[in-house]
Amino acid sequence: MHRRGVGAGAIAKKKLAEAKYKERGTVLAEDQIAQMSKQLETFKTHLEEFASKHKQEIRKNSQFRVQFQEMCATIGVDPLASGKGFWSEMLGVGDFYYELGVQIIEVCLALKHRNGGLITLDELHHRVLKGRGKFAQDVSQDDLVRAIKKLKAMGNGFGMIPVGGSYLVQSVPAELNMDHTVVLQLAEKKGYVTVSEIRDSLKWERERASHVLDHLLKEGLAWLDSQAVGEPQYWLPALFSELLSRDVTPEEANQMTP
Amino acid sequence: MEESVSKYASRGVDIKSLKAKVNSSSSVIYFCFIILLKIDRFVWTNGLLEMNETVVIQQRGVRVYDGEDSVFIRRYLVWIQQKFLKCLSQIIFFEEQTAGIGKSAKIVIHLHQALENKEPGPYQHSKYSYIELSFNEHVQIEFYRRLTEEMTQKRWENTPVSQPIPTGPKAGRTCAVGIVGIERKLEEKRKETDKNISEAFEDLSKLMEKAKEMVELSKSIANKIKDKQGDITEDETIRFKSYLLSMGIANPVTRETHGSGTQYHIQLAKQLGDMLQAPLEERGGMMALTEVYCLVNRARGMELLSPEDLVNACKMFGSLKLPLRLRVFDSGVMVVQLQSHSEEEMIASALDNVSDKGSLTAEEFAKLLGLSVLLAKERLLLAEKMGHLCRDDSVESLRFYPNLF
Numbered sequence: 001m002h003r004r005g006v007g008a009g010a011i012a013k014k015k016l017a018e019a020k021y022k023e024r025g026t027v028l029a030e031d032q033i034a035q036m037s038k039q040l041e042t043f044k045t046h047l048e049e050f051a052s053k054h055k056q057e058i059r060k061n062s063q064f065r066v067q068f069q070e071m072c073a074t075i076g077v078d079p080l081a082s083g084k085g086f087w088s089e090m091l092g093v094g095d096f097y098y099e100l101g102v103q104i105i106e107v108c109l110a111l112k113h114r115n116g117g118l119i120t121l122d123e124l125h126h127r128v129l130k131g132r133g134k135f136a137q138d139v140s141q142d143d144l145v146r147a148i149k150k151l152k153a154m155g156n157g158f159g160m161i162p163v164g165g166s167y168l169v170q171s172v173p174a175e176l177n178m179d180h181t182v183v184l185q186l187a188e189k190k191g192y193v194t195v196s197e198i199r200d201s202l203k204w205e206r207e208r209a210s211h212v213l214d215h216l217l218k219e220g221l222a223w224l225d226s227q228a229v230g231e232p233q234y235w236l237p238a239l240f241s242e243l244l245s246r247d248v249t250p251e252e253a254n255q256m257t258p
Numbered sequence: 259m260e261e262s263v264s265k266y267a268s269r270g271v272d273i274k275s276l277k278a279k280v281n282s283s284s285s286v287i288y289f290c291f292i293i294l295l296k297i298d299r300f301v302w303t304n305g306l307l308e309m310n311e312t313v314v315i316q317q318r319g320v321r322v323y324d325g326e327d328s329v330f331i332r333r334y335l336v337w338i339q340q341k342f343l344k345c346l347s348q349i350i351f352f353e354e355q356t357a358g359i360g361k362s363a364k365i366v367i368h369l370h371q372a373l374e375n376k377e378p379g380p381y382q383h384s385k386y387s388y389i390e391l392s393f394n395e396h397v398q399i400e401f402y403r404r405l406t407e408e409m410t411q412k413r414w415e416n417t418p419v420s421q422p423i424p425t426g427p428k429a430g431r432t433c434a435v436g437i438v439g440i441e442r443k444l445e446e447k448r449k450e451t452d453k454n455i456s457e458a459f460e461d462l463s464k465l466m467e468k469a470k471e472m473v474e475l476s477k478s479i480a481n482k483i484k485d486k487q488g489d490i491t492e493d494e495t496i497r498f499k500s501y502l503l504s505m506g507i508a509n510p511v512t513r514e515t516h517g518s519g520t521q522y523h524i525q526l527a528k529q530l531g532d533m534l535q536a537p538l539e540e541r542g543g544m545m546a547l548t549e550v551y552c553l554v555n556r557a558r559g560m561e562l563l564s565p566e567d568l569v570n571a572c573k574m575f576g577s578l579k580l581p582l583r584l585r586v587f588d589s590g591v592m593v594v595q596l597q598s599h600s601e602e603e604m605i606a607s608a609l610d611n612v613s614d615k616g617s618l619t620a621e622e623f624a625k626l627l628g629l630s631v632l633l634a635k636e637r638l639l640l641a642e643k644m645g646h647l648c649r650d651d652s653v654e655s656l657r658f659y660p661n662l663f
Contacts, residue, residue: 029482033494036475036501043468043505050465054458064455068462075470078506083564084522085506098562102552153565154547156590172632173589217653224653 044086051090058091062140068093069146080150100139100147103128108171116220117172118184118238121145121160124169141166164188168238174219179212184236192225192235469505476507496520524578526563526571530554531580534594538582542629543599544637547572547584547592549630587636588643601640608641612658619655 017028057064072079072087079087080097088094107127111119125141132139148169151158156173163185170176176184186201187193198209213234216222225233479498483490490498500520502509530550537553538545545553547568555562563571572584572594581597611626612618618626624634638658641647648661 029479029490030494032475032479032482033490033498033501036472036479037497039472039475040501040504043472046465046468050461054461057455057458061455064458067459071462071466072469072506075466076473076507077469078508080564081506081508082503082522082567083562084503084567086504087506088564089561094564095560095562098555098564101565102555102562105548105552150565151548153569154551155586155592157546157548173591214653218651218656 044090047086047090051092055091058093059096059137062138062143065093066140066142080146096137097143097147097150100128100143101151103131104144104147104151104169105171107131108169112172115237115240116222117170117174118161118221118236119169119171120163120238121167121169123238172219174221179208180215183209183212183216187234187236188239191239192233194228194231194233196231472505473507476502476505480509523567523571523574526567527574527578527580530568530571530594531575531578531582533557534582535596538594538596542627542633543596543604544593544629544633545595546630546632547594550594588639589636591632591636593633593636604637605641605644605646608637609646609660612638612641612647613660617650617657617659619657621655623658 058068069079077087079085079091079093082088083094083098085094104124107124108117108119111127121141121144125139125144128139128144145160145167148158148160157171159170159176161168161170161176161181161184163181168184182202183193183198186198193213195206195209195213198204198212199206202209213222216234216236217224221238222234222236225235476498483495483498499509500522503520503522533554534545534550550572551563551565551568554568569584569592572582574580575582575584583595583597584592585595586592608623611623615622615626618638620631620635620638623629623638624631627634629637635656638647642649642658642661646661647658648663650657650659
């Protein structure tokens with residue numbers, strides 16, 4: 001890198017440029033960078049003060065976290081962008097969410113063989129909490145959603161599909177377009193769906209319905225029950241636990257076993 | 259009224275009518291408190307004033323909270339000041355609670371335990387010993403004033419039937435024994451917590467103001483860099499990027515949060531270069547980025563990397579001449595792979611394996627090589643792309659065969 005800006009001539013030139021800019025009332029970029037450096041130091045101090053008083057709030061209070069995140073988003077700041085950022089270093093927000101990211105990945109990986117890489121946000125929440133143990137901090141679904149958003153940076157794997165008032169979390173790069181999503185939403189109530197149901201509710205032709213269901217089968221997101229009464233049923237393992245936990249209480253289960 | 263009745267009826271509350279005088283145009287301001295005491299101490303009245311009762315004030319649209327559980331009656335709150343025992347005598351203490359975020363301002367009224375022989379009311383039992391009333395802003399001030407007035411005057415004590423009961427704000431604090439005392443302490447703790455939270459929010463707002471200034475400044479700088487106003491050295495550019503990194507501000511020009519090229523990422527890339535050699539060898543030279551993320555962060559324990567940190571560090575492998583590469587497949591999957599495991603080698607090995615077995619699915623291939631299914635699939639796809647394999651795509655599976663064409 002050649003040395004710029006040295007020598008008497010260069011100094012004179014710089015002074016001239018500065019004068020010209022000052023005349024026009026603008027500030028040079030390098031002056032502003034110097035200014036920013038100072039302001040950054042001041043800001044750091046403020047942040048430290050804030051952290052010393054309220055760091056616990058962030059850890060303990062999920063409502064506060066939501067508020068914090070929203071405020072950051074409004075002003076155009078991403079506190080989770082880097083572990084090296086002030087927010088992360090001083091408030092500890094980073095570690096909280098990055099660790100959550102690890103836990104989410106692990107849960108999804110562990111269940112992938114069963115549900116093909118699709119899991120309800122509720123089940124994910126439940127399992128993450130279980131994995132964290134009794135004494136860990138509480139995490140809310142909002143926390144999970146934010147952590148997942150961050151995970152997207154690492155490739156196509158992660159996404160969220162709105163279904164039945166909540167979300168399905170996708171952790172594999174399976175291509176799911178609008179048609180697939182709509183069928184997933186339809187299946188949410190009972191955990192399965194049939195071609196006739198699709199034709200009735202969505203008014204699609206048989207071809208289209210079969211095509212979508214085949215894709216889900218191929219991706220491992222749906223299982224085929226060809227022995228079902230009537231016509232074959234396409235079940236979504238991702239939606240299983242929801243239904244099971246909802247329908248059968250332990251007492252009922254005990255009664256049911258012979 | 260009807261829809262409210264049915265709504266509450268469905269909740270198992272048998273509602274008769276909560277009557278209220280709807281004469282807001284009346285010249286006299288009525289202050290009626292039909293709802294005596296706590297929810298579980300509320301008793302029904304038929305809305306007609308009894309003999310010694312006068313209407314003090316009435317207000318529409320007041321919410322009543324049982325303890326902190328939200329609204330169940332959102333109607334006319336009518337407060338009848340009764341000369342007989344019931345109502346105001348049951349109030350131990352009341353206070354204002356300032357609004358917080360997501361919460362309206364309220365008046366909290368602490369009450370005695372229910373009387374044994376009370377008549378039936380909306381709830382038979384409730385776990386809280388206080389209720390909260392939420393009003394519109396200016397109404398609250400009025401209500402509070404009236405309540406204070408009534409409490410201090412203690413008009414109900416002027417009747418021959420009244421008992422001496424400690425009520426009013428002054429008596430509140432000295433009641434430190436028994437359940438009342440416990441409730442007081444809980445209340446104080448709650449106030450303390452609330453105060454902390456509201457203070458936290460206040461401080462947060464102030465902090466955000468300052469952060470906003472930083473954002474504005476950085477935008478201005480970025481624009482100047484773009485327009486080349488002034489002489490920026492490379493050093494200064496790097497410094498600027500690191501400032502953006504610290505603040506978590508997206509680079510206004512490139513839209514990346516800081517881009518690669520900061521000192522931090524360079525260091526990180528070198529660390530990763532060392533750290534990932536062995537794991538990559540074990541896994542056939544390739545690991546999904548999510549795997550790397552988990553591995554690295556689990557190892558660190560603290561001061562974890564953000565996903566973006568990892569991606570940006572990996573992007574630097576090439577320019578730093580490290581023996582790793584970040585690679586993005588067509589499907590969007592991102593992996594880190596060892597330079598030494600070249601493309602040709604991988605494809606050749608895939609072809610060998612497939613020819614050997616006649617055909618392979620991604621799962622089978624994964625098992626064979628000890629890879630994850632995801633990566634096994636990517637390799638097969640790659641070989642297919644190069645023309646060495648072809649696929650048989652059925653509902654049962656995606657199977658690859660050597661390409662004999």
